[in-house]
Each structure stands twice: as C-alpha cells, then as structure tokens.
Amino acid sequence: MxxxxxxxxxxxxxxxxxxxxxxxxxxxxxDLDELRALIAALRDRLPATELGGSIEEQESALERLRxxxxxxxxxxxxxxxxxxxxxxxxxxxxxxxxxxxxxxAGSSFERAFLSLVKGGRMVAEAAHFAGDERAAVTVLAExxxxxxxxxxxxxxxxxxxxxxxxxxxxxxxxxxxxREVARLMGWRSYAAAPLVVGSQVVGVIHADRGAGQSLDVxxxxxxxxxxxxxAQAYESSVLRRTLRDERDQMREFLEWQRARSSELTxxxxxxxxxxxxxxxxxxxxxxxxxxxxxxxxxDDRVVFEGLLTRRELDVLRLLAEGATxxxxxxxxxxxxxxxxxxxxxxxxxxxxxxxxxxVTRYLRLMGMRVP
Amino acid sequence: xxxxxxTADAExxxxxxxxLEREIVEAAYVRRADALERVSDAVRRLGEIGSPQGIIERAxxxxxxSSEFDRVMLGEVRGDELHPRALWSGQDPDDATAALEExxxxxxxxxxxxxxxxxxxRQRTEIxxxxxxxxxxxxxxxxxxxxxxxxxxxxxxxGNAVGLLHADxxxxxRLPDALDAEVATRYAEGLAGVFExxxxxxxxxxxxxxxxSAVEWMSARLGQLATGAADVSAASDLGEAGTTDALTARELDVLRLLARGQTxxxxxxxxxxxxxxxxxxxKNILRKMGATSRxxxxxxxxxxxx
Numbered sequence: 001m002x003x004x005x006x007x008x009x010x011x012x013x014x015x016x017x018x019x020x021x022x023x024x025x026x027x028x029x030x031d032l033d034e035l036r037a038l039i040a041a042l043r044d045r046l047p048a049t050e051l052g053g054s055i056e057e058q059e060s061a062l063e064r065l066r067x068x069x070x071x072x073x074x075x076x077x078x079x080x081x082x083x084x085x086x087x088x089x090x091x092x093x094x095x096x097x098x099x100x101x102x103x104x105a106g107s108s109f110e111r112a113f114l115s116l117v118k119g120g121r122m123v124a125e126a127a128h129f130a131g132d133e134r135a136a137v138t139v140l141a142e143x144x145x146x147x148x149x150x151x152x153x154x155x156x157x158x159x160x161x162x163x164x165x166x167x168x169x170x171x172x173x174x175x176x177x178x179r180e181v182a183r184l185m186g187w188r189s190y191a192a193a194p195l196v197v198g199s200q201v202v203g204v205i206h207a208d209r210g211a212g213q214s215l216d217v218x219x220x221x222x223x224x225x226x227x228x229x230x231a232q233a234y235e236s237s238v239l240r241r242t243l244r245d246e247r248d249q250m251r252e253f254l255e256w257q258r259a260r261s262s263e264l265t266x267x268x269x270x271x272x273x274x275x276x277x278x279x280x281x282x283x284x285x286x287x288x289x290x291x292x293x294x295x296x297x298x299d300d301r302v303v304f305e306g307l308l309t310r311r312e313l314d315v316l317r318l319l320a321e322g323a324t325x326x327x328x329x330x331x332x333x334x335x336x337x338x339x340x341x342x343x344x345x346x347x348x349x350x351x352x353x354x355x356x357x358x359v360t361r362y363l364r365l366m367g368m369r370v371p
Numbered sequence: 372x373x374x375x376x377x378t379a380d381a382e383x384x385x386x387x388x389x390x391l392e393r394e395i396v397e398a399a400y401v402r403r404a405d406a407l408e409r410v411s412d413a414v415r416r417l418g419e420i421g422s423p424q425g426i427i428e429r430a431x432x433x434x435x436x437s438s439e440f441d442r443v444m445l446g447e448v449r450g451d452e453l454h455p456r457a458l459w460s461g462q463d464p465d466d467a468t469a470a471l472e473e474x475x476x477x478x479x480x481x482x483x484x485x486x487x488x489x490x491x492x493r494q495r496t497e498i499x500x501x502x503x504x505x506x507x508x509x510x511x512x513x514x515x516x517x518x519x520x521x522x523x524x525x526x527x528x529x530g531n532a533v534g535l536l537h538a539d540x541x542x543x544x545r546l547p548d549a550l551d552a553e554v555a556t557r558y559a560e561g562l563a564g565v566f567e568x569x570x571x572x573x574x575x576x577x578x579x580x581x582x583x584s585a586v587e588w589m590s591a592r593l594g595q596l597a598t599g600a601a602d603v604s605a606a607s608d609l610g611e612a613g614t615t616d617a618l619t620a621r622e623l624d625v626l627r628l629l630a631r632g633q634t635x636x637x638x639x640x641x642x643x644x645x646x647x648x649x650x651x652x653x654k655n656i657l658r659k660m661g662a663t664s665r666x667x668x669x670x671x672x673x674x675x676x677x
Contacts, residue, residue, distance in 0.1 A: 007398060014391055018384050035392055042385040046378060055382065058389045065393065069400040076407075080560075232564050239571035246578060322670040324663065355666035357632020368673040370630050 011035060018042065075107065075222050082106030083229035092237040096203070099230055100128035103207060107222050111185070112207040113140065114195075120330035121147040122156060122204060142184055150333050154178060156192060160201045160333045165193035165224030167215050186211030191220045193227035197235045199314055201333075205230070256281055303365050307349055315342040319355060320362045406438065406554050413437035414561030423569040426562070431459040434538065434558050440551070441542035442467070442516065444474075445526075446535045448491055452478040453535055462542045473515050485509055487523060491532040496524035496556045498547050512537075520546040524559045528567045536562075615672055617659040625652040630669045 003011065015030040018038045022045070027034070082102050089095040100112035113127035113136075124143035129136040150157045155176040159166055171177045171187035181187075187208060195203040205227050209215060260279060304313050311332075318328045325343070329336045343355065352358035363370050413433045420426050431443040442460045446453045455474040460467035481488040487509055490497050500520040518539040526534035536559050540547060615623060621642075628638045635653065639646040653665065662668035 003395065003398060007395060010391060011395070014384075014387055018388060021380060021384050032392070032395055035388060035395070039385065039388050039392065042381050042388065045381050046385065055385060055389070058386060058393075062389060062393050062396065066396055069396070073403070232568065236564070236568055236571060239568065239575060243571065243575055243578065246575075246582075250582070319666055320670050320673075322663070322667040322674075324667075353632035353634070355664070356629055356669050359666045359669045360630040360632065363669070363673040370669060370673055 072218055072221075075218060076225055078106045079222055079225045079229065082226065083233060086230060087233045087236075090237065090241075092234055092241055095230075095234055095237055097126040099205065100126050100207075103205070103223075103226050104128050104130050107207075107226070108209060109191075109207040109219070109223070110210040110213070111136070112205060113143065114203060114205045115143070115148075116203040117150065117160065117201055117333075118147075120150050120333065122150055123147045125203075139184055143181070146180065148178055148181060152335070156204055157333055159192055159194050159204060163194055163196050163201065165191060165220050165227060167191045167217070167220040169214065188212045189215045191215055191223040193220075193223045195227055195231040195234065197231050197238075199310060199317075202231070202234075253281055300362075300366055308346065312342050312346050312349070315339060316346050316358060316362050319343070320359045320366075403550055403553075406550055407557060409437040410434075410554055410557045410561065413558065414565060417562060417565045418568075421569065421572075423566055423573055426566050426569055427456055430536075430562055431457040434536070434555075434562075435459040435461055438538070438551075438554050438558075439540060439543070439545075440538040440554075441540050442518075442538065444516075444537040446479075446537070448481065448526075448532050448534055449478070451481045451488075453481055453487060453491075454478045456534075460542075470515055474512075479509055479512065487512075487535060490523050490525050491535060494525045494527045494532050496522065496552050496559075498522055498549075498552050500546055517541065522547045522551050522555045524552070524555045526559050526563050526566075528563050528570075533563075615660065618656060622652050622656050622659075625649060626656055626668065626672065629653065629656075629665055630672075 011032075012030055015034055015038060016026060019026060022038070022041055082105065085106070086095055086099060086102055089098060096114055096116075099114050103109055103112045110131075111127075111129045113124055115122040115124045117123075124140055124147070127136040127140040127143070129139070148154070148156065150160065153176045155166060155168060155174070156178070158176070167189060168174050168177055168187070168191075169189045171182045171189060177187070185206075185208065188211070190206055190208040192204055192206045194201045195205065205223065207219075207223050209219075300313060300317060304316075308316065314332055315328055318331055323331065325336050325339045328339045332339075343358075346352070346358055347354065350358050350361045352361055360370050413436070417426055417429060417433055420429060427445065431445045434440065435443045441462060442458065444455060444459075445457045446455045448454075455471060458467045458471040458474065460470075479487065481491055483489075486497050486499050489495075498520070499522075516539070518541040520541070521537050521539035523535055523537050525532040526536060536555060538547070538551070538555050540551070615626065618626065624642060625638055628641060633641070635646050635649045639649045642649070656668055657663070657665075660668050660671050662671050
C-alpha cells in the first residue's frame with residue numbers, strides 16, 4: 001500500500017522505537033503488517049489488569065472505524081453484483097419490475113419501489129417489501145391510484161432536476177416531502193434516486209429500511225450506485241430490444257411483400273380474376289420499449305456541442321418533436337417561465353427569428369429533411 | 372528500569388502505534404474512496420461522448436488523467452491478436468506517440484502462456500510484476516514500454532473480451548498494487564458499458580438511416596411506375612396527418628418560407644400577396660397537417676419523412 005512520505009517516515013520511526021522497546025533486532029523496511037504485529041506483541045507484554053481504559057477505547061474505536069470503512073466498500077460491491085444480476089434480464093420492462101426486489105436482496109434496504117416519470121407524474125410500477133409481499137401489493141396499488149404530481153417544492157421534483165440521489169433524514173419534519181406518500185410508507189427516513197437514461201430522467205427509485213427506520217449517507221450512495229447501474233443496464237437492454245424488434249418487423253414486411261408480389265405475378269388469369277382489392281401490409285405490433293427515441297439522443301449533443309447548453313438542447317429537442325412550451329415544462333419538470341427563458345437563449349444562439357426557424361435549424365443539422 | 376516504568380513505556384508505545392494505525396487506516400480509506408470516485412467521474416465523462424470511436428480515442432487519456440497511473444494503453448482484441456489503439460503518457464506525450472507507432476507496427480499474438488492471453492480468455496485483471504513473471508509477460512511490450520510492472524484488465528462487452536487495458540506507474544517508480552488493479556477493473560467495466568451503449572445507439576441510427584434510404588428508393592421507383600401506368604387517379608386529395616401530400620403548391624411555398632423563420636408579413640412580401648392571404652394559407656397548412664403551431668408543422672414535416 002502506498003503511504004504519503006510523512007506517514008511513511010513516522011511509521012518507520014515508531015516501528016523502530018517499538019522494536020527497540022521489545023528488544024527485537026532493527027529492520028530496514030517496514031509496513032502495516034509489521035505495525036500490527038508489534039501492536040499485538042506490546043499488547044501481550046502488558047498484563048491485562050494494568051491496561052489503561054484509554055487503550056481499550058482506542059482499540060475499539062479503531063475496530064469500529066475499520067468496520068465502517070469495510071462496510072462501505074462491501075455495500076458498493078454488493079450493488080455491483082445486483083446490477084450484474086439485472087443485466088441478465090433481457091426484457092427492459094421485466095428488468096425495471098424486478099429492480100426493487102434485486103435492490104433489497106443486494107443491500108441493507110428492506111423496502112423499495114420504482115416509479116416511471118410520465119407526463120409530469122410519478123407512476124409507481126413495482127414495489128418490494130422484504131418479507132411482506134402483501135403490504136407491497138397494497139402500497140403499490142395505492143401509489144398507482146394517486147400518482148404523485150411532480151410539482152415545484154417536492155423533493156422528487158428537485159431530484160429530477162439535479163439528477164443526483166438524496167436522502168430525507170426525517171420525513172416528518174421535512175417541508176418538501178409529500179405527506180400522502182410519507183404516511184402510506186410510514187417513513188422516518190428514505191432515500192431516492194433518479195434513473196437517468198441519456199439526457200432524460202425516466203424514473204425514480206425510493207428505498208428505506210422499513211417504517212420508522214433511519215438511514216445514513218452510505219444508503220444514499222448505495223442507492224445512487226444502484227440507480228446509475230440500473231439506468232445503464234436498462235438503456236442497453238432497450239437499445240438491443242429496439243434493434244431486434246425493428247429487424248423482425250422489417251423481415252416480416254419483406255417476406256410478406258415478396259410472397260404477395262409472387263402471388264400477384266404468378267396468379268393465372270381466369271374468369272374469376274380481376275376485382276382484387278389491394279392488400280395492406282401486416283400491421284407491426286406497437287413498440288415494446290417503454291423508453292423510445294433512442295436515436296439522435298447523443299448525437300445531437302455532438303452536433304450542438306459548445307453552442308447550446310445541455311438544458312437548452314433538451315428544450316430544443318422537445319420543440320423539434322412538436323412540443324408546446326407547456327409540454328416542455330412538464331417533460332423537463334421546470335416552470336414555463338424557465339422554458340421561455342431557454343427558448344429565448346436558443347433563438348439568440350441559433351440566430352433564429354422564432355421557434356419554427358429554430359426547429360428547422362435543429363432538424364437540418366440532425367440530417368432530416370425540412371420543407 | 373522498574374517493572375512499572377517498563378509497563379508505562381510499553382503502554383505509551385502501544386497508544387502511539389494504535390494512533391498511527393488509525394491514521395494509516397484512514398489514509399487508505401480516503402485513498403481508495405477517492406480513487407474510485409475519480410473512476411466514476413471519468414466513466415461519466417466518457418458517457419458524454421456520443422460516438423464509439425470518440426470514446427475509444429479518449430479512453431486511455433481519461434483513465435490516465437483520473438488515476439495515479441503514468442501510462443495507459445488500450446488495445447483491441449481481434450481473434451487471437453491484440454492491436455494497440457491508444458497510448459497515453461502523463462510524463463511524455465511525444466514519447467507516447469512514438470511508442471504507439473512502434474507498437475502498431477505489428478499486432479501482438481495472444482497465446483499461451485502470456486498473461487495477456489489469460490486475461491483476455493478469463494476476463495479478469497492481473498497485476499504483473501517484472502522481472503519474476505517476465506517469461507509470461509509479453510517481451511515486445513516490455514521492450515517498447517520499458518515497464519517494471521503493470522496492471523492488465525479485459526474490456527468485456529456482451530460476454531466477449533473485445534479489448535485489453537494496460538496501465539503502469541513505472542515513471543513514478545511504483546509497482547501497481549491492489550488498488551491500482553481495482554481502479555483499472557472498475558474503469559474497464561464502466562468503459563465497456565459506455566462503449567456498448569454507444570455502439571448500439573449508432574447501430575440503431577444506421578439502421579434507421581438505411582431504412583429511410585430504402586424507402587426513398589422505393590418511393591422514387593413507385594413514382595416512375597405511377598407515371599408509366601394507366602392508373603393515375605390514385606393521388607387522393609387529403610393525405611395522412613403530418614404529411615404534406617394534401618398541401619397545394621402554394622401552401623408548400625408558404626411552409627418552406629415558414630420553416631426559414633419568416634413572419635407572415637415577410638412571407639406575404641416574398642410571395643407578393645396580402646398578409647391576410649398568408650394567414651389563410653398557414654391556417655390551412657396547420658389544419659391539413661394536424662399541427663398545433665408553426666414549429667409543430669415544421670417538426671411534423673420532418674418526422675413524416677424519417
């Protein structure tokens with residue numbers, strides 16, 4: 001292990017002194033193991049009855065510290081293992097539905113629920129309560145019956161904007177916690193983290209250690225690690241699924257087309273022939289992915305790099321999809337005033353006279369055909 | 372010295388050693404937590420690069436800048452060959468350029484019993500300390516890079532080792548330790564994920580692009596068929612919402628000018644008509660395209676032609 005020079009020098013000095021005291025021969029090099037061996041040797045030499053209380057205090061403090069540090073790395077390692085498990089799930093939706101249970105199994109959280117952000121609301125999709133699946137089902141139903149509106153002072157709203165995990169230490173006195181959800185969960189403290197896919201917040205995951213239990217900063221970090229890993233695994237899975245679906249649909253269409261062309265070409269001309277109505281091609285199934293629009297998402301960042309801020313680009317992308325200011329505000333969880341402000345900056349930076357021209361610029365730069 | 376005096380000395384020494392151990396434990400924790408945090412940040416920055424090629428070009432440098440390594444090399448695994456792709460050196464960028472050129476002269480064979488082969492096959496991380504296992508370390512790599520020891524880890528995408536990441540701290544006179552291995556492993560995992568997503572996004576885009584080209588080809592072909600065929604009455608008056616099929620030539624003119632950001636008045640001047648006429652055209656354009664605003668009309672036009 002690498003120590004800084006000052007610590008290294010003190011280690012050498014003190015180990016030399018301790019060896020002298022124990023009447024051991026001097027050694028040129030030393031390390032932490034040596035230090036520990038000397039501590040044990042000195043400890044043995046001292047009669048237990050005469051050991052000062054301060055030594056024991058020091059020892060137990062050191063032990064606690066070591067445990068706390070190890071707990072942190074262990075917890076983060078377990079999250080990685082949980083993510084690896086989720087990666088095995090091929091269906092994107094299934095992955096999200098299983099996430100709360102996998103999180104609880106791979107951490108010290110006892111309860112977790114995952115919600116998707118839809119039209120300015122937080123819609124719960126899956127919940128897991130360790131050892132009490134019935135309660136999970138009930139709570140999930142209640143959460144679904146009243147999806148939380150993501151409005152200004154709420155901590156969840158803030159979460160979407162900041163794209164970082166957070167913990168609420170005391171939900172009862174926190175002014176920005178939704179009272180209904182807090183009551184439903186019996187929260188004392190809880191952690192929450194956004195699922196950020198590309199530049200979009202697609203969902204939020206909440207977790208706690210049971211009603212009335214408290215959490216600390218490590219819990220927040222664990223949840224954030226999990227949410228980040230889950231979002232990435234989810235994105236990969238959505239992309240893979242989308243590609244596969246497109247291939248399948250295309251294949252199906254081409255096969256239908258070939259068969260139909262052959263049928264029409266090879267049909268014998270009989271008296272019954274004629275009067276064929278054109279057959280429509282097979283209708284593809286609706287898109288399976290919950291999160292679409294994967295294309296362009298990163299590319300436009302490259303195109304507009306250095307020109308627009310990330311937020312301005314978020315706004316412009318939505319405008320180009322035909323969204324109104326109000327819809328943009330809903331999607332990005334910001335106020336209409338902020339949207340107007342961003343639109344103003346976009347127009348100025350793109351030298352566009354109005355929104356229509358800004359959209360034209362965007363689409364053209366993204367290689368789309370514009371009127 | 373009296374027994375009591377000896378005990379007091381030993382106790383004092385013990386207290387000091389314990390205090391020192393505590394400091395060392397804390398320093399180790401801070402170092403590890405800090406190193407892993409920097410790796411996460413580096414991976415996040417990689418994620419902001421859109422193109423897979425851009426990610427690979429940045430990957431060695433990004434790890435170098437975010438760790439205590441002096442040099443980082445990224446190589447591509449192709450069958451049983453390793454092709455060096457990028458080399459970053461904190462000390463001497465020019466030297467790195469020259470060394471990379473030398474390394475790229477010929478690929479490295481991944482074969483038994485080299486460490487590189489084992490890392491690629493078993494998809495793990497190894498700390499190589501020269502000279503002991505030099506027989507198993509790659510001789511040519513060692514000659515060009517002159518390292519005392521290094522960490523090598525595999526870049527695993529969808530279960531395949533697609534690349535190897537080498538890193539060393541020879542210039543700092545340091546042999547890689549367990550934390551270096553952890554940093555390299557974590558970074559390789561993050562990089563693999565970022566890279567995979569970028570590739571998938573690119574594939575999807577490529578697929579859409581090619582499909583669009585096919586559709587354009589087909590519609591051009593159909594256009595020819597239609598003019599040749601007897602049936603020319605197929606064109607219906609009202610197209611699908613969002614398409615411009617239903618627009619008159621004049622309305623298309625207006626839409627084109629509108630997309631340039633011109634106001635009704637400007638369009639009126641350009642087309643030499645009254646502003647009221649333009650308003651009337653715009654209203655019809657929005658209605659026929661099912662658009663809610665002028666920006667939406669432009670957007671719908673583009674979307675219908677994806």
